[in-house]
Amino acid sequence: MATQTSYQRPLSVKVRKFIEQFGKHLLIWVVALFFFIPFIWMVSTSLKVKTDVGRFPPNFLPRENKTIAIDGEEYPLFTLSTAGGGQEVVAVMDYEGSEAVVFDPQYPAETRKVPQAQLSEILIVKFRWENYRDALLRASRPGLDVNFFTYLKNSLIIAFFSIIGTLVSCTPVAYAFARIKFPGRDGLFIFVLATMMLPFQVTMIPLFKLFNETLRWGDTFLPLIVPTFFANAWDVFLLRQFFKTIPSEMSDAARVDGANEWQIFTRIIIPLSIPVISTIAVFTFLWAWNDFTGPLIYLQSHQNFTMALGLQDFQGQREILWNQLMAASVIFTVPIIVAFFFLQKQFIQGIKLTGGKEG
Amino acid sequence: MAQTPVLEHPAKRTRRRMTRMERHNLLVGLAFISPWIIGFVVFTLYPMLASLKYSFTDFTGILASKQHFFANYQMMFSDDRFWKAVVNTLYMVLISVPLNLIFSFLCAILLNFKVRGQSFYRVIFFLPSIVPAIASTMLWIWILRPDTGLLAALLNFIGIDGPNWFLDPLWAKPALIMLGIWGIGGTIIIYLSGLQDVSQTLLESAELDGANWWQRLRNITIPMVSPITLFNLITGVIVMFQYFSQAYVFAKFASIGKADIIVGRPMDSTLFYSVFLYDKFTNFRYGYASAMAWVMFLVILLCTVALLKVSNRFTYYAG
Helix, strand or coil: CHHHHHHHHHHHHHHHHHHHHHHHHHHHHHHHHHHHHHHHHHHHHHCCCHHHHCCCCCCCCCEEECEEEECCEEEEEEEEECCCCCEEEEEEEEEECCEEEEEECCEEEEEEEEEHHHEEECEEECCCCHHHHHHHHCCCCCCCCCCHHHHHHHHHHHHHHHHHHHHHHHHHHHHHHHHCCCCCHHHHHHHHHHHHHCCHHHHHHHHHHHHHHHCCCCCCCHHHHHHHHHCCHHHHHHHHHHHHHCCHHHHHHHHHCCCCHHHHHHHHHHHHCHHHHHHHHHHHHHHHHHCCHHHHHHCCCHHHCCHHHHHHHHHHCCCCCHHHHHHHHHHHHHHHHHHHHHCHHHHHHHHHHHCCCCC | CCCCCCCCCHHHHHHCCCCHHHHHHHHHHHHHHHHHHHHHHHHHHHHHHHHHHHCCECCCCCCCCCECCCHHHHHHHCCHHHHHHHHHHHHHHHHHHHHHHHHHHHHHHHHCCCCCCHHHHHHHHHHHHHCCHHHHHHHHHHHHCCCCCHHHHHHHHCCCCCCCCCCCHHHHHHHHHHHHHHCCHHHHHHHHHHHHHCCHHHHHHHHHCCCCHHHHHHHHHHHHCHHHHHHHHHHHHHHHHCCCHHHHHHHHHHCCCCCCCCCCCCCCCCCCHHHHHHHHHHCCCHHHHHHHHHHHHHHHHHHHHHHHHHHCCCCCCCC
């Protein structure tokens, strides 16, 4: 008895451990599917032909009608079910009302008419990559020389200058709040943080008037770019938290050697802050890339639209081409996913910092 | 260690004149923060005051404005659509925000399990949150389509006839809530880092004392992440008051085939506060829209202060 229990025990522990692990994986997967399936669906739809998009019930693998080439022409293949219960493969040449003109692929010359109801498509899995080309080159409005490349270019320009503006303006401000002891500094810093609470709607209308009427910047990128050159509370906070962690001995030593604040800031602090600077660059890019309300308010003509505006404009047309729309959505999303995989650490750090975790 | 004489009595400092060093620091400091000061005055302070002024006038952007004091506020509070927008927004604040918090917390617990492939799972849970809002809204519109949508197919499969999310005013908001839950990755990460800070020794000693999984969760983990819950709650409420893009695009889709695009479709069920405000803005009702913005600002302030006050009783701060 005693030997038996001591022999069985590790096994049962192992089994319990295995079941526990299996249960955990299962539980995680059930939830993971909710997050993952829409992704797959977006990619899958983007690779479908038009007839496959509307198929119900839907399928995940993009499928196309199998075709046969005869004399340089492609004819779709169908299965014809005859009254006697037999089946044969036919190619469809034309449709006439409820009937279809079909022929046997072996004898292309002999055509006959059969009811369409007796035909069912022969489907093969096929990815239609052309959707991506079509989505990019698709003219958004007839007559205008605007396509998705235009939107892509506009989004990149705005994101690029927003990153420059944010970095150039936020770093010195954050440096002063972290390192220069001037009277009233801490009170002012709390005030800076308080401005984060202000909803943009409060300043929206006067800013709209200022940019559109006073400065005449309507329908340009300037209202979206220029404000980034004047520091924002969120990034100032992030940078300040980081600057505070840099040991002050270094700047003190430089000060003894006769360096002024500007030299300490540019030669010592900035080079040491590359991690946080890249985090902020990533988040500014995300913010500019995703921004919808700003462009919606300020940009009117299609040649100035950003990706976000262009994407929702897809549905302004009479018929929505869902496969192309999903292809465009994938194109819109991919830069961010790529950025995420290269800069995972910065992403996570940025989110945690917003959560006040390392503050 | 020799101490540098930086610390002085605060009362003494206020009365004394600034030293040469302090004056120098003040000038240098102000020079460094000048981008913020200019930006604050031009892009925040002036527009704030201007919109406060507009809110007391019938300013339309074109016509000369005349003072009419609280007329906008009176009009607003007696406007049925305004109240509709308030109720819709409260619906989201009271249902969507708590659901997001609960679901993120549960996901964080799952992702904190010590299993193989943990980092892979984390990426999967996180990815939807970085999909641009407009792209994810378009994707979900496509999934929710009642005729050919993926969800309709899934519901059909288990024998349920799915609702028309775009025509039925009862189901439009649940659709948006689902879309919101899909993108909670950021909140999950914040919770996850909180869970990693929960004291392991405390959990282990509780286990030794015979506390089961639920008791440990209830009495140790949840109280220890309560500051994070508070943070997520406050930001969630603030964000929800400004909820706009998804609702705007959703209503635009629900308007397809209709003569004009009307915000809030179907039947004003997605008419949220910011959507209504934007509608007033595009119709040149600048005074009205400014009044709405200020009311929103005050409500957000009140909510935040109230949440912070109430939370003192419920949150636990280590150390």
